[in-house]
Amino acid sequence: MSEEMYRHEIAHLARVELHTPDPDGTLWFFKDLLGMYETRREGQSVYLRGYEDPYQWSLKITEGPEPRMDHAALRTSSPEALERRVRSMQDGNQDGKWTEDEFGYGKTYEFLTPDGHHMSLLWEAEKYKSPPELRSKILSRPSKKPLQGLPVKRIDHLNLLASDVTPVKQSFERHLGLRTNERVVDGSVETGVWMSSSLLSHDVAVMRDARGARGRLHHVAFYYGVQQHTIDAAEMFRDYDITIEAGPDRHGITQSSFLYVFEPGGNRIELFGDPGILILEPDFETRTWTMDQIDTGTAIGGTNLPQETYFTYGTPPVGPDPESDADADANPVPGSPLR
Numbered sequence: 001m002s003e004e005m006y007r008h009e010i011a012h013l014a015r016v017e018l019h020t021p022d023p024d025g026t027l028w029f030f031k032d033l034l035g036m037y038e039t040r041r042e043g044q045s046v047y048l049r050g051y052e053d054p055y056q057w058s059l060k061i062t063e064g065p066e067p068r069m070d071h072a073a074l075r076t077s078s079p080e081a082l083e084r085r086v087r088s089m090q091d092g093n094q095d096g097k098w099t100e101d102e103f104g105y106g107k108t109y110e111f112l113t114p115d116g117h118h119m120s121l122l123w124e125a126e127k128y129k130s131p132p133e134l135r136s137k138i139l140s141r142p143s144k145k146p147l148q149g150l151p152v153k154r155i156d157h158l159n160l161l162a163s164d165v166t167p168v169k170q171s172f173e174r175h176l177g178l179r180t181n182e183r184v185v186d187g188s189v190e191t192g193v194w195m196s197s198s199l200l201s202h203d204v205a206v207m208r209d210a211r212g213a214r215g216r217l218h219h220v221a222f223y224y225g226v227q228q229h230t231i232d233a234a235e236m237f238r239d240y241d242i243t244i245e246a247g248p249d250r251h252g253i254t255q256s257s258f259l260y261v262f263e264p265g266g267n268r269i270e271l272f273g274d275p276g277i278l279i280l281e282p283d284f285e286t287r288t289w290t291m292d293q294i295d296t297g298t299a300i301g302g303t304n305l306p307q308e309t310y311f312t313y314g315t316p317p318v319g320p321d322p323e324s325d326a327d328a329d330a331n332p333v334p335g336s337p338l339r
C-alpha cells in the first residue's frame with residue numbers, strides 16, 4: 001500500500017477525556033451552556049455527547065486536581081486500518097498497548113506521541129440510539145437538538161501543544177497517514193501544523209509550546225457549523241461570566257471561524273463556526289506560512305490572539321513564567337461563574 005493510500009485510514013476524532021478541578025462548573029458549561037447530553041455517570045466521571053455526535057460519548061469529564069487532557073481517541077476507517085496503523089507504530093518502535101475498558105467503545109490501542117500526549121486508536125464504537133422522546137425527525141441526526149443553551153453539534157478537532165512540533169508531525173504523518181495541510185515556520189523552526197485525514201482542514205493541530213513543556217493540551221473544539229453561532233455564543237458567555245480569550249473572528253490558516261473560551265475548570269475550549277476550507281484535492285500541497293504573514297494567518301479580521309495566554313497557556317498549567325513580568329500562566333478563569 002502506498003503512503004498516499006494511508007491517507008484515509010483515520011476517520012475522525014471520536015472522543016476526548018478532560019480532567020477538571022471544578023466538575024460542577026465544567027458540567028454546567030458543557031450541559032447548560034453548550035447543550036450537551038449526559039449519557040452516563042460513573043465514579044468521578046460524566047460522559048457527554050453533542051446532539052450530532054454518533055457514538056455514546058465524545059467528551060468524558062473527570063474530576064481531578066488540575067485541568068488537563070487525559071486522552072484523545074481517533075476512530076479508524078475500518079478494523080483493518082486499525083491493525084495497519086498499530087503495526088506501523090510497532091514497526092517504528094513507537095510502543096503502545098491494547099485496552100478495552102471504556103463505556104461505548106471496544107478494543108483500543110493506546111500510545112504516547114513523541115511529546116508525551118496520551119492518544120488512542122479504535123474502530124469499535126457503539127452507535128448512540130436515542131430513546132423515543134429524543135428521536136429527531138431529521139433522519140441523519142442521532143438525537144433532537146436540545147432546548148438548552150446554544151447547543152454544539154459534535155466534537156470537531158484537537159489542538160496539542162508540543163515542546164517540539166516536528167517529531168509529533170512526522171509521527172502522525174508516518175504512522176497515522178495524516179496529511180499536513182498547513183504549517184507555520186519561524187525561521188527554521190516549525191511552530192504549528194494543521195493535519196487531517198478527512199476533507200476537513202484539520203483533525204489534529206500541533207503548536208509549539210512557548211513554555212517548553214511537553215504533552216500539553218491547547219484546546220478541544222466543538223462544532224456549530226454556522227459562523228453566527230460564535231457571535232451568539234460570545235453573547236451567552238459574556239452574560240454568564242465565562243472568560244472569552246479571543247474571537248469571534250476567522251483564521252487565515254484553515255479559513256475557519258473561531259471563538260476561544262476557558263471552561264470553568266481551566267481547559268481552553270474552541271467554538272467552531274463554519275469549518276473553513278474543505279480539502280477536496282487528493283494532491284493538496286502543504287501551505288507554509290511565514291512570520292511576516294502571520295497576522296493574516298491567525299485572524300483575518302484583525303483579532304489579536306493574546307500573547308499572555310494564547311501562546312503560553314496550556315493544560316495542565318505549568319505555573320508563572322519566571323522570565324516574564326506578566327503572570328503568564330496564571331489560571332485565566334477568574335473565579336467561579338454565577339450559576
Ligand SMILES: [Fe+2]
Nearest residue numbers: 157159221270
Ligand atoms: Fe482549533
